[in-house]
Amino acid sequence: MTDPRDTGLVLNPKYDAAGLITAVATDRTSGELLMLAHMNAEALAATIATREAHFWSRSRGALWKKGESSGHVLHVAEIRIDCDQDAVWLIVDAAGPACHTGARSCFFRRIDGDALSPVA
Amino acid sequence: MTDPRDTGLVLNPKYDAAGLITAVATDRTSGELLMLAHMNAEALAATIATREAHFWSRSRGALWKKGESSGHVLHVAEIRIDCDQDAVWLIVDAAGPACHTGARSCFFRRIDGDALSPVA
Numbered sequence: 001m002t003d004p005r006d007t008g009l010v011l012n013p014k015y016d017a018a019g020l021i022t023a024v025a026t027d028r029t030s031g032e033l034l035m036l037a038h039m040n041a042e043a044l045a046a047t048i049a050t051r052e053a054h055f056w057s058r059s060r061g062a063l064w065k066k067g068e069s070s071g072h073v074l075h076v077a078e079i080r081i082d083c084d085q086d087a088v089w090l091i092v093d094a095a096g097p098a099c100h101t102g103a104r105s106c107f108f109r110r111i112d113g114d115a116l117s118p119v120a
Numbered sequence: 121m122t123d124p125r126d127t128g129l130v131l132n133p134k135y136d137a138a139g140l141i142t143a144v145a146t147d148r149t150s151g152e153l154l155m156l157a158h159m160n161a162e163a164l165a166a167t168i169a170t171r172e173a174h175f176w177s178r179s180r181g182a183l184w185k186k187g188e189s190s191g192h193v194l195h196v197a198e199i200r201i202d203c204d205q206d207a208v209w210l211i212v213d214a215a216g217p218a219c220h221t222g223a224r225s226c227f228f229r230r231i232d233g234d235a236l237s238p239v240a
Binding site: 006007008009010011022024026030031032033035036048078079080081082083084087088089099100101103106107108109110111113114115116117118119 | 233
């Protein structure tokens with residue numbers, strides 16, 4: 001139960017079988033959850049080095065800098081990692097909508113029972 | 121590009137090959153990201169019905185009510201789902217530390233280059 005990965009101070013991401021960890025981005029000012037995506041080691045290294053969010057696109061099988069085509073870059077103020085080092089939290093300033101639908105956040109619908117309703 | 125799952129108002133979670141979606145919990149008051157875990161359909165249904173967070177433990181292969189042994193239940197104020205419906209955001213009031221280490225949040229370390237440093 002005392003895995004050094006859980007409490008130590010060495011970066012040692014626990015990549016899954018596909019070589020990925022989960023990444024969550026929240027807005028630095030509002031705290032809103034903007035998006036959730038995945039990173040391989042290259043995407044994490046690029047994010048740390050450039051302070052702009054990079055992910056691994058599972059659908060395209062390619063490294064992906066968020067905003068590389070739209071310009072909606074996520075500027076990374078801080079990166080945190082969770083206890084078992086299989087998820088990172090990016091605290092960001094977003095240059096535009098985070099969602100491909102044009103919404104500010106990908107999480108633009110609330111679950112009410114079996115239905116969804118839009119949130120402001 | 122206009123998948124009704126992305127913009128419609130019908131709950132239709134996109135479970136992965138293991139039958140799971142990703143769930144992220146943030147604190148309703150502070151906005152802090154508390155934890156990230158996974159849900160199967162049963163865990164999502166139980167969370168919607170009881171307004172207390174339930175997850176699927178991949179390590180134990182079992183449904184898991186957060187706080188069932190520790191008492192550190194996550195009371196769910198709101199549930200949102202993302203564009204492609206493979207992730208949910210729980211906005212919660214936590215009855216205690218969310219992390220198994222005793223930390224308030226699982227994300228208690230900041231990445232600084234190759235090293236980690238504790239955050240308050």
